[in-house]
Amino acid sequence: MHAANDDVYRPSDRDLLKGAIRQLAAQTGIAVIFAGLVNHGELVITEFVGTTTQGLKNLNVQPGEGVGGRALHQSRPVGVADYFDSHRITHHHDQAVRIDGLRTMVALPVLVDGRGRSILYAATRDRTSFGERTVGELNAGGERIARELQIRDEVDHRVAILKVVGSLAAEPLDRDLIEVVRLAHAELLSVASITSDPDLSARILAVTARLVGSASAPADVPHLTPRETDVLAQVALGCSYEEVGNRLALQAVTVKGYMQAIMAKLNAHSRTEAVRIARAFRLLP
Structure with a gap:
């Protein structure tokens, strides 16, 4: 019997998110989808589809801040019809959101064993709402990410x-x-x-x-x-x-x-x- 000699190097979790949001963008037709991993309780947004600026790149989001931070803190999806007019969220990151012209936004926490490991965002540049089918596809995408992270863990x-x-x-x-x-x-x-x-x-x-x-x-x-x-x-x-x-x-x-x-x-x-x-x-x- 031989014990393992070498590491099984964990594939990049960022690459996992990148592939997942690309797939979701193709499936749903949503204008903007982005995501980030949660490390030591802090979200860092790193992966994007559909953004036109660098405003959100590597943005640090603390629990409770904005749409994503609230989703992370409450461990449940959070959505707003108009980001800037919403009184349900804090406005720590308005400038980063405004640069890319985003309005309607939803954030879904990716939970593994009850702990937030990533936040998945979907957004549009006009005031609208996401249909039930679209929300279902986003939820399914988040669940796929969660399953893969759990396997890697x-x-x-x-x-x-x-x-x-x-x-x-x-x-x-x-x-x-x-x-x-x-x-x-x-x-x-x-x-x-x-x-x-x-x-x-x-x-x-x-x-x-x-x-x-x-x-x-x-x-x-x-x-x-x-x-x-x-x-x-x-x-x-x-x-x-x-x-x-x-x-x-x-x-x-x-x-x-x-x-x-x-x-x-x-x-x-x-x-x-x-x-x-x-x-x-x-x-x-």
């Missing part, structure tokens, strides 16, 4: 665990540490299968491959597909077919089909035997 957490285990690699691993590695391996495979970022998925799979190791693998190792390995890793944790399906976004009957194929390849007569054989072949840690 989980990867960071699991890799941090593996680094601790790796630091103990010079000593014989006790049973508890082995179980930690096996759990982290299965969880990383799970998030690799559901992330929408192919680069992150590839990096996660590189770490899981090092966890298993191949230097001492026996000859004539049966070949499992990546999806079969995903399924077997979850089964090895004691998950039912339904639980595996929930983790990997599969139907329980599909999971059962994968397991039947796995047992045939490994010449196993039960799930437990399949796991044991797979570990002997270094297909699982």
Whole structure:
């Protein structure tokens, strides 16, 4: 069993926002969409579609300030029909908003585990209102960002665990540490299968491959597909077919089909035997 030697470098969260707002702009036709990440409780607006000036670039917004700061403070969407006439918000950033000629604005907080991680804005240069469909698309976009951030956080957490285990690699691993590695391996495979970022998925799979190791693998190792390995890793944790399906976004009957194929390849007569054989072949840690 090998612990992870290298970092899984977290992809840029700013690039995630940039791609998300571009997609939303194409879907909704909204004139201006922008966003920023929240760090240490402070929002910094960095990503834009449709702006014509640099007025909002790298603007720092504290909780409670303007539309976005209020959305961050209250952890709920906040909208105004006319930014400058609104008495519902503070006017700390009027000059930055005025430079780009924005009027109607809505800000949606992107929440991960109840904590604001980003603010997503939509705006127009005339006084109008956003329709229900448009608001629904904006909410869906915010949810996609939140899911991806949550996945990235989980990867960071699991890799941090593996680094601790790796630091103990010079000593014989006790049973508890082995179980930690096996759990982290299965969880990383799970998030690799559901992330929408192919680069992150590839990096996660590189770490899981090092966890298993191949230097001492026996000859004539049966070949499992990546999806079969995903399924077997979850089964090895004691998950039912339904639980595996929930983790990997599969139907329980599909999971059962994968397991039947796995047992045939490994010449196993039960799930437990399949796991044991797979570990002997270094297909699982």
